[in-house]
Amino acid sequence: MGRFDFNPENYKQQLQVLLLKLRQGENLEKILRRYPKSKTELFTKAEIIKALKHFGYSVNLIAKPVRTLSGVVPVTVLTKPYPCPGKCLYCPNDPQMPKSYLPLEPGGQRALANKFDPFRQVAARLNTYRANNHPVDKVELIVLGGTWSAYPKIYQDWFIKRCFDALNNQTAKNLYQAQKINETATSRCVGLSLETRPDWITDKELINFRRLGCTKVQIGVQSLSDQILTLNRRGATVSQTRQAFKLLRQYGFKIQAHWMANLYGSNPKKDVADFKKLFSNPDFRPDELKIYPCSLIKTAPLMEQFKLGLWRPYTQTQLVELLVKILPLVPDYCRVSRIIRDFSSSDIVSGNRQSNLRQLVENKLVGKIKEIRFREIRNQPPRNLFLKIISYKTSLGREKFLQWVTNKNQICAFLRLSLPKNKTTAMIRELHVYGPALKLGSQGEVQHSGLGKNLVAKAINLAKINKYSRLAVISGVGTREYYRSLGFYDGRLYQYFKVG
Known part of the structure; x- marks a missing residue:
């Protein structure tokens, strides 16, 4: 039986008792154990939700609420297998998957099940x-x-068009029409992330990214040492990464960098020094970060170095010690999205298999972590909010990170404002409000409470104070209506507000 084939009528007697206890306020987990689906199986939360709807009860229960506690619904899709220009030493190469991805990763499993069809992947999710x-x-x-x-x-x-078609639940004639429909659709694309290499980032490429509706770019930095990059056959240089960051920032994209520990030729001491450059050097300073300790996968060319004894993964102790040293170095304005890849332990020949590695590290760093993900308000009630502004230099000029935080420094909302030198236009690169995702038009304690609108107003004022004539925003297709309501007008690739 598929997950969507569950019929509450087949379990009516058990469910009526279970739902009555639930509506009387009893603990769900205890109820599920007390009234099982069968001798060997419990009802899932998704099945309980379906049963509540089926029998006409109001539904306040959400299964796996952590999935949308950051305010949006993340939908990950994979492109079809296709030759990659890179020959990286550490990269797995499974012929049935796009380069660097494996069929047992959660996203990989969903992509395979839907034959890499974008419409089917989005619709299924x-x-x-x-x-x-x-x-x-x-x-x-x-x-x-x-x-x-x-x-x-x-x-x-x-x-991309088929992704929008799935969100819109209708087929458009072309990409432009699909985007126009999505501006007012029930499921709106508020952000679109694409992934590429530093040496492929050009003006022409980024204009195309914007045409597609992209707002965030995942970029494989891996290391800021040319020696390490060469040893690992990366095929890109630090100079190309530096130029890529500058162009991405110039076009307003949110920059999500990938950085790897334990690469061939490195060691923990070198890794710490390399990591420090990410934030000490104004040429880099990413907005988000994925930290990937190198794990050995059977199909990766690194197997040869491993067999010859030239490379070994860090021990668990070494890896935890390294992460304890570098995680506190991440500033307030950066979000660490991941600390390990979603590789199945059965795919790993040698390397970290600890799935809760992040939790182990964070438990050792109480009071020392500043990065965004650790500070997200999630489902906690916001109390005593105040505005905190961090200013830092970039290769373009200055960046202002405006954030609404609690007295415990929990973050409820933020805005990234770029103030480039010798330009007439400032740029909102990101606006994000945390808390459980809500339906459009509804109101919560954090979401849809006016925090975002307030941050935009403050960005407009900062642009005016700094004598910019316009404020641009790199809006997602599904946020265009929101910015129009705040007085922004449409341009070809961005939306603008006249500051003067």
Whole structure:
């Protein structure tokens, strides 16, 4: 039986008692154990939600609420297997998957099940969220699959259009029409993330990214040492990474960097020194970060160095000690999205298999972590909020990070404002409000409470104080209506507000 084939009528007697106890306020976990589905199986939360709807009860229960506690619904899709321009030593190469991805990763399993069809992947993920009673009004679309820029442009247009078609629940004539429909659709794309290499980032490429609706770029930095990059056959240089950051910031994209520990030729001491450069050097300073300790996968060329005894993974103790040293170095304005890859332990020949590695590290760093993800308000009630502004230098000029925080420094909302030198236009690169995702038009303690609108007003004022004539925003397709309501007008690739 599939997950969506569950029929409450087949379990009516058990469910009526279970639902009565639930509506009387008893603990759900205890009820599920007391009234099992069968001798060997419990009802899932998704099944309980379906039963509540089926029998006409109001539904306040959400299964797996952590999925949408950051305010949006993340939907990850994978592109089809396609030759990658890179020959990286550490990269797995499974012929049935896009480069660097494996079939047992959660996203990989979903992509394979849907034959890498973008429409089917998005639709299936939305159905899962709906079954778990999550609102799917605001979607962050995350496109993975190695080097997006290497795929043919005709495939790129088709892939993104079909993603929008799935969100819109209708088929448009072309990408432009699909985007226009999505501006007022029930499930709006509020952010679109694409992944590429530093050496593929050019003005032309980023203009194309914006045409597709992209707002965030995942970029494989891996190391800031040319020696380490060469040893690992990365095929890109630190100079190219530096130029890529500058262009990405110039075009307003949110920058999510990937950085790897334990690469061939490195050691813990070198890793700490390399990591420090990410934030001490104004040429870099990413907005988000994925930290990937190198794990050995059977199909990776690194197997040869491993067999010859030239490379070994760090021990668990070494790895934890390294992460304890570098995680506190991440500043307030950066979000550490991940600390390990979602590789199955059965795919790892040698390397970290500890799935709760992040938790182990964070438990050792109480009071020392400043990065965003650790400070997110999640489902806690906001108390005593105040505005905190961090200013830092970049290769373009200055950046202002405006954040609403509690007296415990929990973050409820933030805005990234770029103030470039010798330019007339300032740029909002990101606006994000945390708390459980809500339906459009509804109101919560954090979401839809006016915090975002307040931050935009403050960004407009800062742009005026700093004598910019316009304020641009790199809006997602599904946020265009929101910014129009705040007085922004449409340009070809961005929306603008006249400051003067």
